[in-house]
Amino acid sequence: MRDVSFGQYYPADSFVHKCDPRTKLVLLIVFIVAVFMADTFYALGACALAFFVVACFSGVPFKSLLKSVKAVLFLLLFTAVLNLFFYQGETVLWQWRFITVTAEALYFTVFLAVRLFLLVLSSAVLTLTTTPVSLTDGIESLLSPLKWIRFPVHELALIMSIALRFIPILTDETGRIMNAQKARGADFETGGLIKRVKAIIPILIPLLISAFRRADELGDAMDARCYSGSKTRTKYKKLAFSWRDLLAFLWIAGLLVGVILLKIYLPSVL
Numbered sequence: 001m002r003d004v005s006f007g008q009y010y011p012a013d014s015f016v017h018k019c020d021p022r023t024k025l026v027l028l029i030v031f032i033v034a035v036f037m038a039d040t041f042y043a044l045g046a047c048a049l050a051f052f053v054v055a056c057f058s059g060v061p062f063k064s065l066l067k068s069v070k071a072v073l074f075l076l077l078f079t080a081v082l083n084l085f086f087y088q089g090e091t092v093l094w095q096w097r098f099i100t101v102t103a104e105a106l107y108f109t110v111f112l113a114v115r116l117f118l119l120v121l122s123s124a125v126l127t128l129t130t131t132p133v134s135l136t137d138g139i140e141s142l143l144s145p146l147k148w149i150r151f152p153v154h155e156l157a158l159i160m161s162i163a164l165r166f167i168p169i170l171t172d173e174t175g176r177i178m179n180a181q182k183a184r185g186a187d188f189e190t191g192g193l194i195k196r197v198k199a200i201i202p203i204l205i206p207l208l209i210s211a212f213r214r215a216d217e218l219g220d221a222m223d224a225r226c227y228s229g230s231k232t233r234t235k236y237k238k239l240a241f242s243w244r245d246l247l248a249f250l251w252i253a254g255l256l257v258g259v260i261l262l263k264i265y266l267p268s269v270l
Contacts, residue, residue, distance in 0.1 A: 008127065008168045009130070009132070010059075010128040010129065012059035012060065013059070014057060014059030014129070015244060016054060016059070016129045017129050018242075019242075019244050019245055019248055020239055020240070020241050020245050021137060021138030022138045022239060022241075023241070023244075023248050023249065024126055024129070024138070024248075025126070025138050026249075027248055027249075028123065028125075028126050030252045031047070031050070031051070031122050031252065031255070032119060034050075034255055035122075037256075037259050037263060038115070038259050038262075039263060042262050042266050043258075044111065044114055044115065044118075046259060047118055047255065047259065050251070050255045051118055051122055053251075054122075055125065058125055058128070059129075060129065064128065065121055065124055066121075068124035069121070072120055079112065079116070080113050083105060083108055083112055084105050084106065084109040085100070085105070088102070088104075132161040132162070132164065132165045133161070135157075135161045136158055136160075136161040137239055139156070139160060139161070141239055143157065162218070166214070170210075170211060174207055177206050177207060178203060181202060186199060186202065
């Protein structure tokens with residue numbers, strides 16, 4: 001579990017690291033829209049190629065990006081199995097009793113797996129190349145128009161950034177608790193499903209206690225430093241767009257236009 005990299009920051013001096021956090025947030029949203037708009041492997045391949053270019057310019061090792069998939073690997077496999085055996089189709093490839101595998105199901109399963117894979121990896125690039133403070137400032141800046149209706153924009157951005165930052169912390173804490181339980185004779189790797197679920201219960205209680213303790217310590221630390229939210233709060237480092245952000249916007253605009261054109265002129269592959 002310590003290998004899960006989602007929510008962590010990878011320090012580097014790359015093109016993506018130097019981009020404005022607002023740009024990266026907008027690009028992630030548009031990329032997710034483009035991935036969901038892609039309904040053929042041609043369009044999905046264009047999204048994958050665009051992501052590969054960003055990954056190369058991010059300076060983050062591909063090994064670190066692939067580690068982020070571990071957190072949702074079970075969900076990917078579970079979704080793939082359900083679609084493979086229960087998706088309706090006409091061209092039957094294999095059948096056994098009530099289970100039927102069709103060519104359409106195989107196509108849809110692979111397509112959905114690649115789509116989810118790209119969504120997880122693109123989100124990981126954002127967290128790996130953006131510090132929690134920059135991410136908070138970016139979210140707050142993008143949602144600043146909501147301040148006109150007295151929406152707590154700063155507080156929402158702070159909660160989101162703290163939640164992202166707590167993911168690797170709680171993951172490490174879970175690993176330490178499991179190692180401590182194993183040292184006392186606990187077994188998490190043998191037995192059936194029910195036995196393994198019961199073995200996890202002794203982990204959840206100390207994990208919840210640790211999470212509440214860390215939250216209480218964080219609140220005390222913020223209170224000791226006279227934190228008062230966005231009221232009369234200034235910023236030491238102000239966000240500013242650069243030529244990198246312009247290139248990034250042109251890149252994502254080209255991707256979105258390309259996906260739309262592929263959707264129009266190549267509506268189906270199989």
